[in-house]
Amino acid sequence: MSLNQRKRRVGILGATGTVGQRLIHMLREHPYFEVSALAASDRSEGRLYADACQWKLPYEMPEAVRTMPIFPCKPPLDCDVVIASLPSDIAIEAEAAFAAAGFPVISNSSAYRMAADVPLLVPEINPHHLDLIPVQQRERGYQKGYMITNPNCTTVGLVMALAPLQQRFGLEAVMMTSMQAISGAGFPGVASMDIIDNVIPFISGEEEKVEVEPQKILGRLSGERIEDAPFKVSAQCNRVPVQDGHLESVRVKLATPATIDELKAAFREFTGLPQELQLPTAPVHPIIVREEKDRPQPRLDRDVEKGMATVIGRIGKDPIFDFKFTLISHNTIRGAAGAAVLNAELLVAKGLL
Ligand code: NAP
Numbered sequence: 001m002s003l004n005q006r007k008r009r010v011g012i013l014g015a016t017g018t019v020g021q022r023l024i025h026m027l028r029e030h031p032y033f034e035v036s037a038l039a040a041s042d043r044s045e046g047r048l049y050a051d052a053c054q055w056k057l058p059y060e061m062p063e064a065v066r067t068m069p070i071f072p073c074k075p076p077l078d079c080d081v082v083i084a085s086l087p088s089d090i091a092i093e094a095e096a097a098f099a100a101a102g103f104p105v106i107s108n109s110s111a112y113r114m115a116a117d118v119p120l121l122v123p124e125i126n127p128h129h130l131d132l133i134p135v136q137q138r139e140r141g142y143q144k145g146y147m148i149t150n151p152n153c154t155t156v157g158l159v160m161a162l163a164p165l166q167q168r169f170g171l172e173a174v175m176m177t178s179m180q181a182i183s184g185a186g187f188p189g190v191a192s193m194d195i196i197d198n199v200i201p202f203i204s205g206e207e208e209k210v211e212v213e214p215q216k217i218l219g220r221l222s223g224e225r226i227e228d229a230p231f232k233v234s235a236q237c238n239r240v241p242v243q244d245g246h247l248e249s250v251r252v253k254l255a256t257p258a259t260i261d262e263l264k265a266a267f268r269e270f271t272g273l274p275q276e277l278q279l280p281t282a283p284v285h286p287i288i289v290r291e292e293k294d295r296p297q298p299r300l301d302r303d304v305e306k307g308m309a310t311v312i313g314r315i316g317k318d319p320i321f322d323f324k325f326t327l328i329s330h331n332t333i334r335g336a337a338g339a340a341v342l343n344a345e346l347l348v349a350k351g352l353l
Contacts, residue, residue, distance in 0.1 A: 008353055009036035010344070011079030011103075013094060015070065016040040016053040018186045019085035019108050022337030028062040030341070031280055032348050035065060037077040041090075044070045056187060075101035081353055083340050084108060099145035104353055106148055106340045110209060113149045113216075116225060120149050120216050122156065122339070123279070123346045124272030124286050125163045128221055130350060135224045148347075150339035154178050154206060154237060154246050155213040157329025160286060160310040161250060164270040165263070166218050170255025171231040175321065176210060179240040179247040181298065184331045190239060200239040210235040245302030246331045251321040260315060263323055264289050267312055279345040281338055283308040289315070296328040307333030308342070 010027060014020045015038035027033050044052035050066040071077060073086060073094040082098045084091055084107045091109035098105045112118040117136040119129040133146045151159065158176055165171055180203060182190050194200060215228035240247075258266075267287045274282030283305035290296055290313035301311040307330035318324040329335055347353040 007034045008032060008080045008344075008348065009034060009078065011037035011039065011077035011082045012085070013039045013073045013082060013098075014085035015049065016044050017085055018056070018183055018189075018332055019336040021053065021055060021057050022332045023083055023085065023340065024062060024065055025057055025059055026281070026333075026337050026341050028064070032345060033341075035068075037071060037079045038065065038068050039071045039073045039077060042072065045072050046070065054187065075103060077103075079103070081106065081344060081347075083344065085336065085340070095147055099140070099142050099147045102142075102144040104146055104148075104347065106150070106343050106347075108150060108336050108340055110152065110205070112147050113151065113209075113213060118147050118149055120151055120213060121343050121346070122151065122159060122163075122217055123274045123282070123342050124270070125159065126217055127273045127346060127350075129226065130346075130352065131221060132224070132226070133352065148343060150336070150343055151213050151217060152206070152209040153184055153329070153331035153335025154180060154210050154235075154248065155217070156335045156339060157246060157248055157310045157327050158210065158250065159214045159217050160270075160329070161267065161312055161325070161327050162214055162252070163218060164266040164287070165252060165254065166229060166231075168262070168266045169258045171229070171252060172255050173231055173253040173321065174214070174233045175251040176233065176235045177249045178206075178210075178235070178237045179242070180206075180237060181242040181244045181246055181331055182239065183244050184246065184335070185239070195239065195241050198241065201236070203237045203239055206237040207235040210237065242298045244330060244332060245298035245328050246335065247296070247298055247326065247328050249324070249326050251318050251324045253321045254323070258322070260317065260323070263315060274342060274346065277346075277349050279342060279349060281308060281342045281345055285309060287312060289313065296326060298328060301328050302330045306338075308338050310334070
């Protein structure tokens with residue numbers, strides 16, 4: 001069967017939220033998928049989507065979802081696959097319940113990201129980690145269902161930049177300071193009184209996630225487990241008054257010497273399976289290098305390649321580490337909804353969906 005012959009029916013958990021809205025927008029005319037079921041909290045349950053959802057995207061709500069009813073986040077749902085964007089304390093029970101009930105679950109939350117038997121997937125980097133699925137099914141007693149996850153929205157941009165460096169030169173140490181958009185906190189998120197004219201140097205749990213997720217993503221699958229990549233990451237995360245797009249200042253220590261031109265070539269030439277397979281949501285160029293001395297910037301660079309690329313600039317030598325650079329990644333697209341859709345496309349291409 002060709003990929004396009006039958007559309008897979010998607011159920012969205014957390015459909016009314018910031019990421020859920022992005023998912024609905026990204027899936028509105030998708031060649032492989034159609035939205036068939038919506039679920040959210042008991043505040044929304046039983047209402048029509050248009051009544052329950054405070055739609056915040058600068059596009060019209062797709063007609064097809066307006067009159068869809070909202071179900072509780074409990075199986076079964078009328079769908080072939082579940083994409084979940086729930087608070088992680090809710091996700092932990094809901095996602096496992098759907099997987100146990102036979103549904104493939106693609107998760108945006110942190111609930112299962114670091115579980116040894118759950119792929120933490122970035123399709124350009126570690127598609128082979130999908131080989132954990134049969135291990136997970138055996139260990140958790142799932143018949144048909146399984147769970148895969150995508151990284152934290154700050155980790156994604158960082159790890160896209162680290163992957164080509166690790167492949168070509170090896171990595172010894174990474175320092176990252178983030179300036180993160182308010183949409184990363186969901187809706188209503190950070191109070192306007194807290195964020196206007198301000199920077200908040202604390203995002204609960206964020207630094208801890210960014211300090212461990214890259215090593216799993218860049219880890220080697222050895223038998224039935226992932227051996228984490230051996231470098232350390234130090235992260236400091238700040239919330240800034242930007243609507244969308246996480247900016248990150250990064251310093252790296254490499255295992256072997258490199259020049260600035262070699263670093264830029266490694267970034268520019270980076271490509272992976274989604275590009276080879278021409279998956280619909282894959283950016284043609286996963287990394288864009290900018291030469292201007294004042295780029296990347298959130299407003300100018302977050303939407304390049306429909307929000308799926310990582311834009312890197314300000315690449316230079318570092319007197320303490322080896323190199324420093326600045327990157328931007330769109331947090332609700334590449335960092336959440338777009339990551340989940342790309343993961344789903346890869347599952348279809350691999351015959352897992
Ligand atoms: P959000 O805007 O606060 O939306 C949360 C969604 O979860 C809503 O649909 C909400 O439904 C539902 N929900 C809340 N409590 C629930 C409960 N007790 N039972 C069932 N459903 C419940 O949050 P978000 O920004 O979309 O984030 C969702 C997940 O994605 C989180 O785990 C977050 O960490 C992760 N994530 C977010 C981003 C980002 O940039 N925002 C990036 C990466 C990952 P109601 O409308 O009915 O309350």
